[in-house]
Amino acid sequence: MTLAVVAPPAAKRKDNERLDGLLARYMPQDAILIEQATDLELARGKKVLFAVSLDDGGMNSELDAMKRRLALEPTLLEGATGAVWVDGPGALFTKSIAREIVFYTNRAGCAFIPKALIEGTGDLYNFELRAALMKTDLKSAYGYHLAQLVRRLQTDRPPVPASPVELLAVAATNRLRNANTVCFWNLVRDALPGQVHTSFLNLGKGNIADCRGCGYQVCVSRGCPDRDLMVERGFSEVAKADALMILAPNLNDGLGPDLVAFINRLTHSANIGQITSQWLYAIIVSGYSGSDLLARQLLNAFCLNKGFRLPPYFAAMITANRPRSILERDGIEQVAETFAQQIAATLAPA
Numbered sequence: 001m002t003l004a005v006v007a008p009p010a011a012k013r014k015d016n017e018r019l020d021g022l023l024a025r026y027m028p029q030d031a032i033l034i035e036q037a038t039d040l041e042l043a044r045g046k047k048v049l050f051a052v053s054l055d056d057g058g059m060n061s062e063l064d065a066m067k068r069r070l071a072l073e074p075t076l077l078e079g080a081t082g083a084v085w086v087d088g089p090g091a092l093f094t095k096s097i098a099r100e101i102v103f104y105t106n107r108a109g110c111a112f113i114p115k116a117l118i119e120g121t122g123d124l125y126n127f128e129l130r131a132a133l134m135k136t137d138l139k140s141a142y143g144y145h146l147a148q149l150v151r152r153l154q155t156d157r158p159p160v161p162a163s164p165v166e167l168l169a170v171a172a173t174n175r176l177r178n179a180n181t182v183c184f185w186n187l188v189r190d191a192l193p194g195q196v197h198t199s200f201l202n203l204g205k206g207n208i209a210d211c212r213g214c215g216y217q218v219c220v221s222r223g224c225p226d227r228d229l230m231v232e233r234g235f236s237e238v239a240k241a242d243a244l245m246i247l248a249p250n251l252n253d254g255l256g257p258d259l260v261a262f263i264n265r266l267t268h269s270a271n272i273g274q275i276t277s278q279w280l281y282a283i284i285v286s287g288y289s290g291s292d293l294l295a296r297q298l299l300n301a302f303c304l305n306k307g308f309r310l311p312p313y314f315a316a317m318i319t320a321n322r323p324r325s326i327l328e329r330d331g332i333e334q335v336a337e338t339f340a341q342q343i344a345a346t347l348a349p350a
Helices: 013-026 037-043 061-072 094-106 125-134 138-155 180-191 216-222 229-240 257-271 291-306 332-347
Strands: 003-006 032-034 047-053 081-087 111-120 165-171 196-202 243-249 279-286 315-319
Touching: 003 037, 003 138, 013 047, 013 081, 013 138, 032 037, 037 061, 047 094, 047 138, 061 094, 081 094, 081 138, 094 111, 094 291, 111 125, 111 138, 111 291, 125 138, 165 180, 165 229, 165 332, 180 243, 180 279, 180 315, 180 332, 196 229, 196 332, 216 257, 229 257, 243 291, 257 291, 279 291, 279 332, 291 315, 315 332
Parallel strands: 003 032, 003 047, 047 081, 081 111, 165 196, 165 243, 243 279, 279 315
Antiparallel strands: none
């Protein structure tokens, strides 16, 4: 499949020099270069590398134009699979811009490979450890990992789950009957086809400890020292699942502490090879606003960091404040059915 490179240029030529040099060296000769928002439809159905240079303020005005078009055309990138490369002049903004790119493009139909990000900070100090392990310099380590990202993107083939496919819903609540996230999940679950087998893991409140940050060798050889719900059920159920559905209420514009602990503890699963390209879905419910903040947090933690795949339209984001009031929202059954259809299109295609 032909690679499309979406590379909105920074306003000043000097801000593009490093990215342009690496593009010339590592991109396939037949790659399609897309630099303007008006040409984004050329990336539909293709493997897409989003390659963005930032200016001194962490901005790229053509990228903003692309985001605007993506927000207005929710099927613009259907069938595309992406990865992200952000190059910046300083130590800030590369990751936050990457999350923006993934969020907007995913809502326009683009899927993302596991660990879909490479970022180059101004002095490339973020490659210091990797360069030391490779016994090379920072620039060479940067180029090597960029080439590896491009190779993974080009050769990526999503796994074909066996039937039935296993979808694990993960919640963290003591109010199963009244939680809006659970109420909406029940609607989605009931609308899924029979080929999708669902299971449910409720972390409750305070039942799992946060990650202690053990060294890699200790994590791999000894496992988690906390013999809690993650050890009893969490790790094994994640390993068996083809996809996760995170039920995430908006708590102070962020994920709750139990879900954060769950994500952090998945470092062990990643270290021992139990995260094997599982898909990530999410149901996010805010009382007033801010669901997009949690969506960015989830895609960053699971896809860019831990190694989960991001399907197109990965998150359903809904507003509801009173207990069970999500069931009173006009057209909520249709919203749930549409989300279920999107899930089935990836996990159980006809």
